[in-house]
Amino acid sequence: MRSKIIEAVRKERPLIHHITNQVVMNFSANGLLAFGGSPIMAKESNEVEEIVDISSGLLLNIGTALEYDIDVMIKAGQKANLRGIPVVIDPVGVGASTYRSERVKLLLQKVKPTVIKGNAGELAHLAGIKWGTKGVDSTGSGNIVEVAQNVMQQYQCAVVLTGEKDAIQTTNGTVINESGHKILEQITGAGCLLGSIMTACIAIEGNLEEQLDAAVYFYGLAAEYAYQKPEVNGPGTFLPNFIDALSYDLTVLERGITDEKGATKEILH
Numbered sequence: 001m002r003s004k005i006i007e008a009v010r011k012e013r014p015l016i017h018h019i020t021n022q023v024v025m026n027f028s029a030n031g032l033l034a035f036g037g038s039p040i041m042a043k044e045s046n047e048v049e050e051i052v053d054i055s056s057g058l059l060l061n062i063g064t065a066l067e068y069d070i071d072v073m074i075k076a077g078q079k080a081n082l083r084g085i086p087v088v089i090d091p092v093g094v095g096a097s098t099y100r101s102e103r104v105k106l107l108l109q110k111v112k113p114t115v116i117k118g119n120a121g122e123l124a125h126l127a128g129i130k131w132g133t134k135g136v137d138s139t140g141s142g143n144i145v146e147v148a149q150n151v152m153q154q155y156q157c158a159v160v161l162t163g164e165k166d167a168i169q170t171t172n173g174t175v176i177n178e179s180g181h182k183i184l185e186q187i188t189g190a191g192c193l194l195g196s197i198m199t200a201c202i203a204i205e206g207n208l209e210e211q212l213d214a215a216v217y218f219y220g221l222a223a224e225y226a227y228q229k230p231e232v233n234g235p236g237t238f239l240p241n242f243i244d245a246l247s248y249d250l251t252v253l254e255r256g257i258t259d260e261k262g263a264t265k266e267i268l269h
């Protein structure tokens with residue numbers, strides 16, 4: 001099932017409109033291309049509705065959003081809602097400042113997301129549950145299912161909460177994903193790129209829960225596979241190997257991972 005979903009995305013190569021942060025634009029475009037989607041980054045107010053018109057999915061990531069960007073996100077999001085294409089919102093660092101918190105609230109009032117995706121700290125902030133955060137990073141621990149369910153109920157959409165374990169929450173229930181590697185905490189944009197890949201997976205026909213599960217599981221497995229490559233010595237050498245792995249078949253990743261899942265390799269600081 002997961003393989004079929006990924007094959008279908010690669011056959012269709014859906015165009016995914018990104019309004020995302022300036023830290024990750026290039027990484028997200030390369031990662032999505034490797035996976036088998038087609039990225040376009042566009043945030044000029046005068047063209048944004050036309051870009052939504054030709055796209056199959058919209059990703060709104062507030063990581064470095066200025067006031068203007070939020071207005072553009074609302075314009076694009078409303079057009080996407082009108083067209084009925086999926087919208088993924090990543091509230092990067094939402095708890096870090098009053099500005100982020102208020103603009104995300106506004107965005108969620110004006111645009112109906114298909115999925116809200118974020119790390120545990122960000123989603124706990126949206127849910128009004130106490131959690132540890134440091135800027136755009138989640139540092140705390142707690143009940144991730146409670147957080148995911150609370151966000152779903154509050155915003156009436158599916159939720160993907162990421163971290164060491166990921167919670168995929170839809171009206172069908174909760175799926176916990178355990179694929180992934182802690183090296184992903186040492187590269188910037190790990191969560192942002194997952195948002196791009198998730199948007200591509202839900203931009204084609206199919207079941208939302210299965211598509212989100214396929215995206216999150218595949219992404220984590222690609223990280224495990226890349227990390228165990230002999231040439232990987234840390235975050236720098238991990239990056240190109242990870243991009244490569246995102247282009248492989250799921251069965252290749254599954255067969256290629258050893259029992260240790262690369263965990264024997266120490267991360268160097």
Ligand code: ATP
Binds near residue numbers: 119164179181216219
């Ligand atoms: P943060 O800034 O807190 O790192 P993020 O937005 O980058 O948040 P993550 O929670 O890091 O997002 O999730 C990105 C990807 O990394 C997900 O696929 C997640 O499963 C994976 N991941 C993150 N931490 C770990 C970990 N300790 N072990 C395994 N996988 C992880």
Ligand code: TZP
Binds near residue numbers: 023064136188
């Ligand atoms: N600062 C603003 S956006 C951003 C940083 C470091 C990237 C965050 O990426 P991710 O995927 O949420 O870790």
Ligand code: MG
Binds near residue numbers: 184191
């Ligand atoms: Mg991260």
Ligand code: MG
Binds near residue numbers: 090092136191192
């Ligand atoms: Mg993030």
